[in-house]
Amino acid sequence: MQGIAELDAKYYPNYVRPDARFDKAIRRYLQPTDSILDAGAGLGEKFRYDYKTWVERVVGVDLEEGVLTNPNLDEAYVADLADLPFDDATFDLVFSRCVLEHVEDPVSVFEELRRVLRPNGHLIFRVPSRFHYVSIAARLTPLRFHRWFNEQRGFGAENFPTFYRINDRSALRNLAGATGYAIRDLELFENKPSYLVFHPLAYRAGIGYERLVNRFDLLQGLRSNIIGVFEAV
Secondary structure, eight states: OOOHHHHHHHHOTTOOOHHHHHHHHHHTTOOTTOEEEEETOTTSSSSOOOGGGTSSEEEEEESSGGGGGOTTOSEEEEOBTTBOSSOTTOEEEEEEESOGGGOSOHHHHHHHHHHHEEEEEEEEEEEEOTTSHHHHHHHTSOHHHHHHHHHHTTSOOOOSOOOOSSOSHHHHHHHHHHHTEEEEEEEEEOOOOGGGTTOHHHHHHHHHHHHHHHHOGGGGGGSSEEEEEEEEO
């Protein structure tokens, strides 16, 4: 039986990580004079970037004080995304990685992010799809299990409950309309089955799933990741 490394070499020789896709989406909109906000920046370990060399100002906010040591940022603040300590129209771009699935009141958060965006500024986010098997399993298990599983697999601790209020195309379209954004892009994609590395047979099944849902647009709602680009209008 082929092991995980052999399966990776066979099926993913040129694998592009989800964060690399997200980074590419962000860089497409960066300008040298921009002020940008990392909404839910955390410690900066899970998503490293060099935007300080690209733009004028990189600011980050998070509920946890670890954000104050985030090396990716020029400035850091401990704050709630629904109550940001910034003036109106402060930022040219806001981005958020794997945070918005933890938001219980997405309307308030998206309205607040729009408030601090300049006209025609962009909100770029990456979230998991609520219809993917990992998200379904997450909704059916308690937070303490998520923490244990993620730590066992080296994904890092998960400190906040998940609500998945905006984690599908329909919900995102409704949210954009309700909070003053135009949708510029919604990319749905399935990545390699990293959560199934505990056994080669499970990994093979995950590869089959990945190939199926990435092949047919009709099944794109079952893909694991969503990268969205909203424009403040």
